[in-house]
Amino acid sequence: MTEPSRATETVLCRRDGRVGRIGLDRPAALNALDLAMVHAIRRALAAWREDARVHAVVIEGLGGRAFCAGGDVRQARAQALAGEWARVYEFFAAEYAMNREIAHYPKPVVALVDGICMGGGIGVSVHGEARVASERAVFAMPETAIALFPDIGATFLLPRLPGALGTWLALTGARLAGADAVHAGLATHFVPSAGFPALATALARDGLAALAPAAAPLPAAGFAAQRAAIDRCFGRASVADILAALAAEGTAWAEETLATLRRMSPASVLWSFAMVRRGAERSLGQCLDAELELVMKVTRHPDFAEGVRAMVVDKDRAPRWRDAAIEAVDPAEIAAMVG
Numbered sequence: 001m002t003e004p005s006r007a008t009e010t011v012l013c014r015r016d017g018r019v020g021r022i023g024l025d026r027p028a029a030l031n032a033l034d035l036a037m038v039h040a041i042r043r044a045l046a047a048w049r050e051d052a053r054v055h056a057v058v059i060e061g062l063g064g065r066a067f068c069a070g071g072d073v074r075q076a077r078a079q080a081l082a083g084e085w086a087r088v089y090e091f092f093a094a095e096y097a098m099n100r101e102i103a104h105y106p107k108p109v110v111a112l113v114d115g116i117c118m119g120g121g122i123g124v125s126v127h128g129e130a131r132v133a134s135e136r137a138v139f140a141m142p143e144t145a146i147a148l149f150p151d152i153g154a155t156f157l158l159p160r161l162p163g164a165l166g167t168w169l170a171l172t173g174a175r176l177a178g179a180d181a182v183h184a185g186l187a188t189h190f191v192p193s194a195g196f197p198a199l200a201t202a203l204a205r206d207g208l209a210a211l212a213p214a215a216a217p218l219p220a221a222g223f224a225a226q227r228a229a230i231d232r233c234f235g236r237a238s239v240a241d242i243l244a245a246l247a248a249e250g251t252a253w254a255e256e257t258l259a260t261l262r263r264m265s266p267a268s269v270l271w272s273f274a275m276v277r278r279g280a281e282r283s284l285g286q287c288l289d290a291e292l293e294l295v296m297k298v299t300r301h302p303d304f305a306e307g308v309r310a311m312v313v314d315k316d317r318a319p320r321w322r323d324a325a326i327e328a329v330d331p332a333e334i335a336a337m338v339g
Contacts, residue, residue, distance in 0.1 A: 009025075009036075010024070010025050010026040010031075010034070010036065010037050010040075011023065011024060011025060011036075011037050011040035011041060011044075012025050012062065013040065013043075013044040015048075015051075015053060015054060016058075016204040017203075017204030017205055018053075018054070018055040018056065018203075018204060018205070018206075018207050019054065019055065019056045019057060019058045019110075019203055019204050019207070020044060020047075020048040020051070020054040020056075020057045020058070021057075021058050021059075021060070021200075021204075022041055022044050022057065022058070022059045022060070023059075023060055023061075023062045024037065024059070024060070024061045024062060024067070024068050024124075025062040025063065026063075027062065027063025027064070027065065027066070029069070029072065030063075030065060030066035030068070030069035030116055031061045031062070031063065031066045031067065031068045031069060031121070032068065032069045032070055032071065032072045032073075032120070033068060033070070033071050033072060033095065033120045033121075033124070034072040034075060034091075035090065035091045035094060038091070038094045038095050038098050039094065041059075041098055041124070042094070042097070042098050042101060044057075045057065045098075045101055045102070045105060048107070049105070049106060049107070054107065055107060055108075055207050056107055056108040056109070056110060056203070056207055056208060057105070057107060057108070057109045057110070057128075058109075058110045058111075058112060058200070058203055059109065059110070059111045059112070059124055059125065059128070060111070060112040060114070060200070061112075061113070061114070061115055061117075061121075064115070065115050065116065066115040066116035066117070066121070067111070067112075067113040067114065067115050067116060067117040067121050067124075067125065067137070068116075068117060068118075068120060068121030068124055068125075069116050069117075069118050069119070069121060070118045070119030070120040070121055070142075071091070071092075071095060071119060071120035071152075072091075073146060073148070073308050073312060074308060074312050074313060075091075076088055076091060076092075076299060076308075077299075077304065077305050077308040077309070077312075077313070079091075080299045080300070080304065080305060081305055085296070088296065088299055089292075089296060092151075092292055092295050092296075093292060095120060095123065095152065096151070096152065096153070096288045096291060096292055098123075098124075099123045099124075099127055099152050099153045099288060100127075100153075100284070100285065100288055102123075102124070102127040102128055103127035103128075103153070103284055105128075108128070108129040108130065108207075108208055109127070109128030109129055109130075110128060110129065110130040110131075110132065110203065110208070110211075111124065111125035111126075111128050111130070111131045111132065112132050112196060112199070112200065113125055113131060113132060113133045113134070113137045113139075113178070113181075113187065114133075114134045114136050114137060114193050114196050115136055115137060115138070116137075116138050117133075117137060117138065117139050117140075118138070118139070118140045118141070118142055119140075119141060119142065119143060119151075119152065120152055122139060122141060122152060122154065122186065123151075123152025123153060123154070125187075126153075126157055126186055127153060127284075129188075129208070130188050130189060130208065130211055131181075131186065131187040131188050131189070132187065132188070132189045132190075132191050132196075132199065132211065132214075133178030133179070133181050133182060133186075133187035133189070133190055133191070134178050134190075134191055134192060134193040134195075134196060135177065135178050135179065135190075135192060135193060136178065136193045137177065137178035137181060137187070138175050138176070138177065138178075139175070139176045139178075139180075139181040139184075139186050139187070140169070140173055140174065140175040140176065141154055141158070141169055141170055141173060142173035143170075143173070143268065143272065144170075144171060144172075144173055144264035144265055144268040144269050144272055145173050145263075145264055145265070145307060145311055146265075146268075146304065146307035146308050146311050146312065147265035147267065147268040147298065147301060147303035147304045147306070147307035147308075147319075147321075148268065148295070148298055148304065148307075149170075149268060149271055149272040149275055149291075149294065149295075149298065150169075150170045150272060150275070150276065151291040151294075151295060152291075153284055153287055153288055153291070154170070154276075155275045155276055155278065155279030155282070155287045155290070155291060156279050156282060156283070156284045156287035156288075157186075158170050158276050158279065159276050159277070159279050159280035160185075160280070161184055161185045161186075162184070162185065163227070163230065163231040163235065164230055164231045164233070164234035164235040165184050165185075165230060165234075166276060167234040167235070167242075167273065167276055167277075168230045168233075168234040169184070170272050170273070170276045171234070171239075171242070171261060171264070171269055171272060171273060172257060172260050172261060172264075173260075173264070174223075176222075176223075177222060178190055179218050179219050179221070179222075180221050180222045180223060182218055183218065183221040183223075184221075184223075189211055189212075189214070189215045190215060190216050190217075190218050191214050191215055191216060192216055195214055195216075198214070199211075199214045202214065225253075226253050229249060229251070229253065229254065232245065232249075233245040233246050233249065233254065233257075238273075239269055239270055239273050239326060240326075240327075242261075242273075243258065243261065243326065246258040246261075261326070262325070262326075265303040265307055265319070265321050266321055266323040266324075266325055266326040266328065266329050267301065267303055267321075267322070267323060267329050267333070267334065268298075268303060268307075269326055270326065270329055270331075270334045271294065271298070271334050271337050271338055274334060274338040275290070275291070275294065275338055278290070278338065290338075290339070293339070294337060294338060294339075297337050298337070301322075302322050303319075303321050303322055306319050306320060306321065306322075307319050307321075
């Protein structure tokens with residue numbers, strides 16, 4: 001095994017037996033990605049692409065709590081408020097390029113998810129060949145709570161999940177435990193957290209052959225009882241139809257889900273729905289291109305700065321959205337945003 005070497009202060013890259021290992025090491029920010037981290041990951045991938053000693057790449061979160069909590073939206077908000085649009089573009093363009101590179105990497109990429117994996121963290125993991133989740137893993141795309149939208153290629157991924165699960169996840173930000181992420185298609189293997197150290201050792205020795213023996217039987221999906229209702233409500237042709245379907249369900253789950261949607265940025269619910277529906281007909285590359293175009297519009301919308309303030313900066317969880325309700329949003333504005 002080679003000696004560890006830091007690509008940045010927050011990314012640890014090293015060759016370990018048959019694998020190149022990338023450790024995300026920004027625990028105070030739950031390993032949220034900033035531009036330096038994105039560049040470091042891309043450099044490591046480039047260095048190992050033609051290295052015959054590296055048969056696969058393993059990405060993991062260090063610090064014990066998170067794989068990766070997403071992109072650094074606090075910094076993006078500060079840049080947007082300062083009018084530093086070139087810097088906003090630089091981060092998202094680099095992040096989406098990294099997502100594309102992981103998806104098309106000529107060697108298997110394995111993500112070991114033993115903690116929080118949200119937003120940009122899903123982008124680091126889901127485009128790889130294998131995503132290993134533990135019982136401590138938490139997967140979510142919570143962008144509507146901060147007036148963004150599911151990006152990092154999620155507009156390609158989500159409409160390809162079973163039934164209407166992708167639309168449900170996109171609009172509500174629902175959180176999936178590790179085994180549930182396997183059931184939904186966000187992860188590929190369920191391995192108890194206690195087995196991760198042995199799996200890491202086995203991957204370095206045996207490569208991807210180590211995955212199957214380490215996997216544990218899947219417990220039943222936590223969302224199984226709501227599965228039919230998710231398809232029934234979130235498979236509708238518009239957000240208005242989804243709201244009506246939830247109101248008609250008459251169950252505690254539907255009432256709670258409807259209340260969740262009403263708490264999100266009204267505009268964000270609409271443009272997220274539109275992007276996921278369009279993504280069903282697009283390639284991954286087309287989705288990433290469309291996401292980059294939209295994110296530069298969305299970060300100029302007042303709800304973005306307000307959502308990040310309420311959920312990330314001040315953490316009062318009381319955003320004051322521009323529109324009073326989803327029904328108050330101008331449909332022409334959403335059409336212009338998503339193209």
